[in-house]
Amino acid sequence: xxxxNETLELLNRHVSVRQYQDKPVSEEQLTAIIEAGQxxxxxxxxxxxxxxxxxxxxxxxxxxxxAGNQVYIEQCPVFLVWCADLYRLRGAAAPHLQDExxxxxxxxxxxxxxxxxxxxxxNAAIAAESLGLGIVYIGGIRNRIAEVAERIGLPELVYPVxxxxxxxxxxxxxxxxxxxxxxxxxxxGYQADTLQEQVQIYDEVSSAxxxxxxxxxxxxxxxxxxxxxxxxxxxxxxxxxLQSKGFLKR
Amino acid sequence: xxxxNETLELLNRHVSVRQYQDKPVSEEQLTAIIEAGQxxxxxxxxxxxxxxxxxxxxxxxxxxxxAGNQVYIEQCPVFLVWCADLYRLRGAAAPHLQDExxxxxxxxxxxxxxxxxxxxxxNAAIAAESLGLGIVYIGGIRNRIAEVAERIGLPELVYPVxxxxxxxxxxxxxxxxxxxxxxxxxxxGYQADTLQEQVQIYDEVSSAxxxxxxxxxxxxxxxxxxxxxxxxxxxxxxxxxLQSKGFLKR
Numbered sequence: 001x002x003x004x005n006e007t008l009e010l011l012n013r014h015v016s017v018r019q020y021q022d023k024p025v026s027e028e029q030l031t032a033i034i035e036a037g038q039x040x041x042x043x044x045x046x047x048x049x050x051x052x053x054x055x056x057x058x059x060x061x062x063x064x065x066x067a068g069n070q071v072y073i074e075q076c077p078v079f080l081v082w083c084a085d086l087y088r089l090r091g092a093a094a095p096h097l098q099d100e101x102x103x104x105x106x107x108x109x110x111x112x113x114x115x116x117x118x119x120x121x122x123n124a125a126i127a128a129e130s131l132g133l134g135i136v137y138i139g140g141i142r143n144r145i146a147e148v149a150e151r152i153g154l155p156e157l158v159y160p161v162x163x164x165x166x167x168x169x170x171x172x173x174x175x176x177x178x179x180x181x182x183x184x185x186x187x188x189g190y191q192a193d194t195l196q197e198q199v200q201i202y203d204e205v206s207s208a209x210x211x212x213x214x215x216x217x218x219x220x221x222x223x224x225x226x227x228x229x230x231x232x233x234x235x236x237x238x239x240x241x242l243q244s245k246g247f248l249k250r
Numbered sequence: 251x252x253x254x255n256e257t258l259e260l261l262n263r264h265v266s267v268r269q270y271q272d273k274p275v276s277e278e279q280l281t282a283i284i285e286a287g288q289x290x291x292x293x294x295x296x297x298x299x300x301x302x303x304x305x306x307x308x309x310x311x312x313x314x315x316x317a318g319n320q321v322y323i324e325q326c327p328v329f330l331v332w333c334a335d336l337y338r339l340r341g342a343a344a345p346h347l348q349d350e351x352x353x354x355x356x357x358x359x360x361x362x363x364x365x366x367x368x369x370x371x372x373n374a375a376i377a378a379e380s381l382g383l384g385i386v387y388i389g390g391i392r393n394r395i396a397e398v399a400e401r402i403g404l405p406e407l408v409y410p411v412x413x414x415x416x417x418x419x420x421x422x423x424x425x426x427x428x429x430x431x432x433x434x435x436x437x438x439g440y441q442a443d444t445l446q447e448q449v450q451i452y453d454e455v456s457s458a459x460x461x462x463x464x465x466x467x468x469x470x471x472x473x474x475x476x477x478x479x480x481x482x483x484x485x486x487x488x489x490x491x492l493q494s495k496g497f498l499k500r
Contacts, residue, residue: 004282004380004381005256005380005381006255006256006257006380007256007257007260007376007377007380008282008286008377008380008381010257011286011289011373011376011377012285012286012289014289014290014291016291030435031431031435032254032258034431034434034435035262035428035431036258036261036262038428038429038431038434039261039262039264039428040264040372041264041266041375041386041387043387043389044389044479045426045472045475046476046479047428047429047434049434050433050434050435050436050440051434051435051436052436052437052438052439052440053435053436053437053438054438055437055438056438059438059439083440087442088433088445088449089476089479089480090480091445091446091449092445092449092472092473092476092477093473093476093477093479093480093481094477095473095477096473096474096477096478097477097480097481100481101481101483102480102481103480103481103482103483103484103486104480106484106485106486106488106489107488107489107492107498108392108484108485108486108488109484111364111411111488112389114361114364114365114368115364115368115411115412118364118365118368118369118372119368119371119372119387121369122290122368122369122372122373123261123372123376125291126257126261126373126376127257127258127261130254130255130256130257130258131254131255131258136291137291137293137369139293139294139362142358152438152439152440153439153440153442154440155440155442158440161361161365162365176295178285178288178289178297179288179297181281181284181285181288183300183338184284184288184297184299184300184301185280185281185284185300185301185303186300186301186302186303187302187303187305188302188303188304188305188306188309188402189302189309189402189403190300190302190333190402190403190404190405190408192337192403192405195338195341195342196341199338199341199342206295222295222342223342223343223345223346224346225295226296226339226342226343227342227343227344227345227346227347228346229294229296229339229343230339230340230343230347230352230353230354231343231347231350231351231352231353232353233351233353234353234356234358234359235356235358236353236356236358236500238356238357238358238361239356239357239498239500242357248357248489250486250489
């Protein structure tokens with residue numbers, strides 16, 4: 001299909017940016033980006049997220065370190081920490097409540113807040129790209145999440161879901177191919193039977209891409225990379241951390 | 251700030267659509283929408299989601315019923331069920347693994363998959379809107395989630411995160427105002443001190459909006475609505491359900 005409009009073209013051009021120009025993001029741009037984020041759908045209008053714009057060089061440096069020494073966090077002019085936030089909701093609700101039991105600690109409400117923040121962040125990412133800026137999501141802020149939360153003063157019922165670097169791209173980045181559409185889009189029910197075939201197709205595509213990008217040094221197929229990813233004990237502290245913040249208790 | 255481009259304008263125009271024309275969504279449109287979804291960022295390229303396009307009238311009707319009799323699910327030409335999917339990942343990884351322990355059951359990996367699906371879905375939502383279509387997210391498919399999962403044949407390590415109606419809008423909808431920017435955007439740390447003031451401002455705005463939309467019948471402030479929402483024991487089955495599917499075991 002001919003990409004029929006500016007927005008579709010923009011969505012299809014997305015790449016993660018890991019090198020930024022030394023050029024500020026204006027207050028006007030930041031406002032436009034976060035306001036566009038707010039226009040995303042939100043479950044029952046809970047708007048269960050807060051985004052912390054970090055511009056203080058010392059704080060950016062610390063967060064870069066806590067996220068596993070990702071230098072672009074330090075380099076980008078604005079580092080956004082996207083937080084799931086049920087603290088504001090509970091604070092807003094409190095004056096209307098007597099002794100009723102409340103459910104901010106449920107798995108459902110953790111998911112609601114996590115989805116809310118992701119929808120808003122993705123809108124913001126697209127808004128940023130429409131303004132000529134680049135972004136990259138940073139899951140690494142969950143590496144040492146308790147320290148991150150403490151450093152930016154998060155109260156209970158708030159957790160940092162991911163970070164996002166924001167700034168003018170300094171370099172062209174290749175666009176990583178995605179899984180075949182048929183792997184991801186099923187019809188009227190889950191189609192497990194074609195899974196193996198789709199993975200094989202993608203293994204070839206992703207291996208060829210990696211080979212080209214690394215000048216022949218690496219050509220690991222996707223499935224091999226994923227096996228390493230799954231066998232890695234990543235962030236096993238998350239459950240305890242979330243429960244310590246008042247989430248996920250039932 | 252003057253909304254500087256087509257994409258920003260589109261993001262700022264978003265409304266949820268709950269009435270659809272009797273007009274199909276073409277295969278070309280659906281492809282463009284899901285492919286745009288796939289271009290969203292994904293954690294370490296796991297692409298941990300599958301979307302099930304439901305067009306079979308009988309199945310749509312059943313899902314509409316299971317989601318709490320939301321008629322627009324039946325009415326829209328395509329109902330998308332967005333699923334977090336670690337089953338494909340584990341299947342892809344399996345041939346590369348011997349006896350290594352794997353961590354698909356961690357809280358971290360549940361969050362990764364949930365965030366992945368939300369980012370892809372929001373891209374798809376924007377793509378759909380850029381093509382003149384409308385959408386609404388349906389959290390209601392989590393009401394009777396086990397029945398939904400069974401009906402669409404979801405294997406273990408897959409769960410339906412939310413639904414999304416897709417089609418041509420049949421009616422204009424008002425745009426609900428959002429929290430003040432200052433409530434949501436904080437600087438270099440969490441600002442709990444202005445929370446109460448921001449909620450008061452929003453209570454007035456949202457109450458006025460509701461009064462106008464209901465012809466004076468309802469003018470409940472946001473904080474009052476949120477107190478009802480928090481005191482509601484919504485979907486307390488989620489933890490058990492997710493664990494039964496192999497998620498969230500540690």
